[in-house]
Amino acid sequence: MIERNSTFKSGFVSIIGRPNVGKSTFLNRVIGQKIAIMSDKPQTTRNKVQGVLTTDQAQVIFIDTPGIHKPKHKLGDFMIKMAMNTFNEVDLILFMINAEEKLGRGDEFIIEQLKSVRTPVFLVINKIDKIHPDELFATIEEYKDMLSFQEIIPISALEGNNVGKLLELINEYLPEGPQYYPADQVTDHPERFIVSELIREKALHLTREEVPHSIAVVIDQMKVQENKNIIHIMATIIVERSSQKGIIIGKQGKMLKEIGQRARIEIENLLGSKVFLELWVKVQKDWRNKASHLKDFGFTDDNY
Known part of the structure; x- marks a missing residue:
């Protein structure tokens, strides 16, 4: 304090x-x-x-x-x-x-x-x-x-x-009040959430108008490798159509590789550690209109 x-x-x-x-x-x-x-x-x-x-x-x-x-x-x-x-x-x-x-x-x-x-x-x-x-x-x-x-x-x-x-x-x-969070804490979101957002940001930047807001990112695994100062992250980029999957992956996988490289740099800055990032792409048709998918991807009434 x-x-x-x-x-x-x-x-x-x-x-x-x-x-x-x-x-x-x-x-x-x-x-x-x-x-x-x-x-x-x-x-x-x-x-x-x-x-x-x-x-x-x-x-x-x-x-x-x-x-x-x-x-x-x-x-x-x-x-x-x-x-x-x-x-x-x-x-x-x-x-x-x-x-x-x-x-x-x-x-x-x-x-x-x-x-x-x-x-x-x-x-x-x-x-x-x-x-x-x-x-x-x-x-x-x-x-x-x-x-x-x-x-x-x-x-x-x-x-x-x-x-x-x-x-x-x-x-x-502001009213007089208590200190709710430790002085060195800058957000209440878990690291997984911020990591997923950084990946989504790079996908949005690189695909521009081709893949608008039909992107979600799910962190499947995030763990420290034993005996190494490396965090292994496995994440899935969710899109709504097969054509969008092709855009995210890119020719010979170049787009997905670029998304991963740019995201990894910022994730390493965030976590203060070397990161091994694996990205996958999956199609979930019309996920933005399906309550079950919204809940799976973290969009629930529990958030507010």
Whole structure:
């Protein structure tokens, strides 16, 4: 436990917003290491990812929720339900928007949901490094009368601009409370979950538009080899169609090998050990619409 004064604060902060506004980038920036996968594809985050930031004054538990969007399958329903269930379970809500994008239906939908919430809400305008300062004022004017935001903070999660100021404001709004997690713990997710997410991230990056969000990753085995400082990981990449399996494997297995090589580097950084990674690819037709498969792949009501 860290040494702390009598006014130590702690609390839970939900990060919400439309897909691809930079929620995971912000979380990784704040925590100081990668615990949430990042992609320029919408709806990359599927489970609530909890990141823990501990200082000598406070402990903040951030919840990075899936981007709120119109669901097209049962997995989408799960993602939206999970994001919105956090509204009344936290001490503070960060509603993040993309400074480059105009106010859209998705933002209006989120604001409507927030009108019935008693939890304090910050409007966080991300990606300010991508726009001219004059455009920022127009965005603030557009949003400020739509909801009674406690604070409006422009930031760049990628560059780190104004992130420190945002953290100061968050601390001001947190209640006094206990330290929930050890000071050196940065997430409540098990290593298996983060390993599977790192593999899925590389598959998303490398296959681009060819295999959208029909990818899941299951860790079949993760154990330390005897007498060696090597962790042996066996994982299966799940896709929905045979054609997608061919894309993931690639010509003469080159794509699967590249996914494995890139994932292994980050997994070794995460685990602090040499890793032997074996990847397999399996087809489970229409798995995103089948409750049994969603449960097998970790998407259950138990997650929230």
